[in-house]
Amino acid sequence: MAALPPPRKFPASKKATRQILTSTELLLQMGFPKNRVERAIAATGDRGVQLASDWLLAHVFDPSIDEEKPREYILYLCPTGSLLDQIQIFFEKSLQQCGWNGAHNYLPHITLSSYFPVADCSVEHLMKGFHDVIRRVQSEFPDDLILEPYISPNFMGYFVNEKQADVLRKISKEFIKEFKTL
Structure with a gap:
């Protein structure tokens, strides 16, 4: 009986690489x-x-x-965790005390940009750019946002503490810079 030859070994450079x-x-x-x-x-x-x-x-x-036809996008910061819980309690109390209003139609959020058009072919680049911005500014983002209540005859809600609002403005500006490169 003949001996089997040893298995072939391929140099590392010739191995098939899995492409993502x-x-x-x-x-x-x-x-x-x-x-x-x-x-x-x-x-x-x-x-x-x-x-x-x-x-x-x-x-x-x-x-x-x-x-x-390009779609219209807007950049929101949406709360999670205990902040979301607190805002939902606020929404429920305002609904009970004041009745329904247009604010109850929206998820709680902080608006970071106005509407902007993006062609469908650029959405992948837009998402990548947004994630790049978040990675760059993530270390500056506060662990907890401090919200200050604001009530007027026409508006009831919370505003972000001025010092922390600067970080949110920076995110918006970085995103706009990134978006302009598309």
Whole structure:
């Protein structure tokens, strides 16, 4: 009986490397048209291939799916944890004491930008840019935001403490700089 040859060894440089594909690349490989892929990623906030492909399949017969019209975006800071709990209690009390008003239609948030248009083909870059900004300023962000109540005849809510508002302004300015490079 003949001896088997030793297994082949490939140099490290010739080993196959696993390439990480973007959501766009994966959906294009699935056969979806590029403009529709970009639209699905924009519509789902680039939250994954599965969600985008589900959106595409749900909108196959949508007559406006191929329109090239930029979407309007706005940048919000939304609370989580104990701050969210406190704000929800505030919303419930204001509803009981004052009745329903337009503020009850919105999730609690701090507005960091006005509306701005973004073409569907730029949403992936927009999301990457936003995450880059957050990484750059994350160390400056306070652990807890200090909110100061404000009540007038036309408005009832909270404002962020002025010192902490400077950090939020910096996030907004950094994001705008990043966005302008798109």
